[in-house]
Each structure stands twice: as structure tokens, then as C-alpha cells.
Amino acid sequence: MFEILIKTLKTGTVTTKYPQKPDIAPLGFRGKPELLPEKCNFCGECVKACPPGVIWLDEEKGEKRFTLSCCGCIFCGMCEEVCPCGAIRLTREYELGSKTKDDLLTIIRRRV
Numbered sequence: 878m879f880e881i882l883i884k885t886l887k888t889g890t891v892t893t894k895y896p897q898k899p900d901i902a903p904l905g906f907r908g909k910p911e912l913l914p915e916k917c918n919f920c921g922e923c924v925k926a927c928p929p930g931v932i933w934l935d936e937e938k939g940e941k942r943f944t945l946s947c948c949g950c951i952f953c954g955m956c957e958e959v960c961p962c963g964a965i966r967l968t969r970e971y972e973l974g975s976k977t978k979d980d981l982l983t984i985i986r987r988r989v
Contacts, residue, residue, distance in 0.1 A: 902969035907952045909970040912945050914985040917964035919943060923956035932956060939989050947973055947981040 931946040956965045
């Protein structure tokens with residue numbers, strides 16, 4: 878029993894100080910999708926490719942609206958792959974906790 882205690886004390890702390898010092902996701906990590914509005918041409922290719930259907934493109938009162946929701950996103954990266962303009966990219970951000978679903982929506986609008 879003392880051998881285990883001594884071994885544990887020699888090992889030291891192996892956990893990180895997570896809330897105070899955020900961890901950095903490794904390269905290739907597929908996190909929160911980011912929408913780059915200046916590149917988006919509203920073609921709708923990402924809408925067709927999204928397996929869970931969390932990307933919408935609609936038109937209302939002379940205005941096109943593009944909505945991306947992280948609520949049901951499975952972070953597959955299909956939207957990023959099919960976008961011809963590079964308007965969607967997956968970041969390494971993984972802290973997506975929110976009190977409301979509206980906080981996890983990204984909306985861009987353009988006049989028609």
C-alpha cells in the first residue's frame with residue numbers, strides 16, 4: 878500500500894488547469910463551424926450536403942438569409958468540403974456551452 882502512495886506522490890499532478898488555462902485542440906480537430914460572410918455567395922451547396930440539416934437558406938421580403946446552427950451539428954466537415962467559395966471552415970473551438978439555442982446560431986443577410 879505504501880508503494881502505491883509513494884509512486885503516486887512521485888508522479889505528481891497530471892491534470893491541466895482547464896478553466897483557468899484553456900486546452901488547445903490538436904491540429905485536424907473539427908470544431909465549431911465558422912461562416913465567413915464576405916465570401917458566401919448563397920449558392921446553397923452546403924445546405925444540400927449537410928447530413929443533419931442544420932444549415933438553412935431562405936428568402937424573405939427581398940432579403941436572402943443564411944443560417945447555420947451548431948445545435949445539431951455533427952462536425953462532419955461536409956459543408957466545408959463542398960463550399961466552392963471557402964465561406965465555411967471548421968475551427969478548433971470546442972467550448973459550445975450556451976444557455977439558449979439562439980446563441981449557437983450564425984445568420985447572415987443580403988438584400989436581393
